[in-house]
Amino acid sequence: MATKYKLISFKLCPFVQRSVITLNMKQVPYEIEYIDLKNKPEWFLKISPSGKVPVLLVGNEVLFESAIINEYLDEVNPPSLHPKDPLRKARNRAWIEFSSGLFTLFFQQAHAKTENEFNERTSAILSGMQKLEEQIVLPFFNGTEFNLIDAAIAPMLGRFQYIKKYIPFDYFEGTPKMKQYAERLEQLPEIRSSLLPEVPAEFIDYMKHTGGYMAQWFQ
Ligand SMILES: N[C@@H](CCC(=O)N[C@@H](CS)C(=O)NCC(=O)O)C(=O)O
Structure with missing residues (x-):
């Protein structure tokens, strides 16, 4: 079939x-x-x-x-990966949307041409991380259950992890819960197998060739 x-x-x-x-x-x-x-x-x-x-x-x-x-x-494909409570579910959907905005900022940060642009976008990302820090329960966003919101945020945190050794700043500065969350997510087999094995190296290569301010750290 x-x-x-x-x-x-x-x-x-x-x-x-x-x-x-x-x-x-x-x-x-x-x-x-x-x-x-x-x-x-x-x-x-x-x-x-x-x-x-x-x-x-x-x-x-x-x-x-x-x-x-x-x-x-x-x-x-039940059972649902959303929280049951309608209010919590709606709030999760809102935070999924919020995390999409952070991806966009990350893309803009990677392509920022000047140091000023880069600094502005970095501050916006760190401020977004701080807002997530205030929401997160741990070990996952809502507590012990893995939900759709975790699937939505994991790819961004995974990319922060790949590039951390190249960059002179920390995406997890002042957000210890987000750091713990990122480390927990990257251990999950469903997340580990969600990318082809060559992707982390190809992502570093991508960062090297953006032509942006950040590219200097990937040469
Ligand atoms: N809001 C969309 C964003 C998807 C998106 O930006 N995909 C990028 C690749 S990561 C794309 O296909 N870009 C091609 C283009 O813009 O021409 C979603 O959540 O699916």
Whole structure:
């Protein structure tokens, strides 16, 4: 029988990784096809309204946006990875959105051209980390259960971990709970197996070639 889910991916994309973690946690079979975002195939441009990955094919239907893909996967593959309480669930969704904003800041930080731009974005990220620190319960975001919000935040914290030995500042400065959280997440087999083995090294190479202020530390 054909696999029901096919995920369209770009190897280094943290948003795709969110969906891979969710699929792994749900233990549902899926296929994955990697595309080159610098040279997007015609068939991909036809099916992807935003031209972005992840795209999840469910049979012939197309889903896009990582948070929505994960909500769908969660709904059709019980038990849910969201907290039961509607208010807590809604707050988790809001923090998932917040974490997407931090990814964007991280991307902008990596591409900042000047020291000033870099400093501004670094402060914004550290302030966002501080806000997460105030919310997190530990060992996971909501306590002992792994939830969708953990799948949403893990890819960003994983990237902070890969680059920490190259950079002269600390993403976890003043956020000891976030540090503990990041270390716990990276031990999970569903997260470890959510990236191809070459990705950490390719990510360092990516940071080396952004042309941004940060690239100096990766040469
Ligand atoms: N909000 C989207 C963001 C996805 C996204 O930014 N994907 C990037 C790769 S990490 C992409 O496909 N970029 C291609 C482009 O913008 O042309 C989601 O959560 O799925």
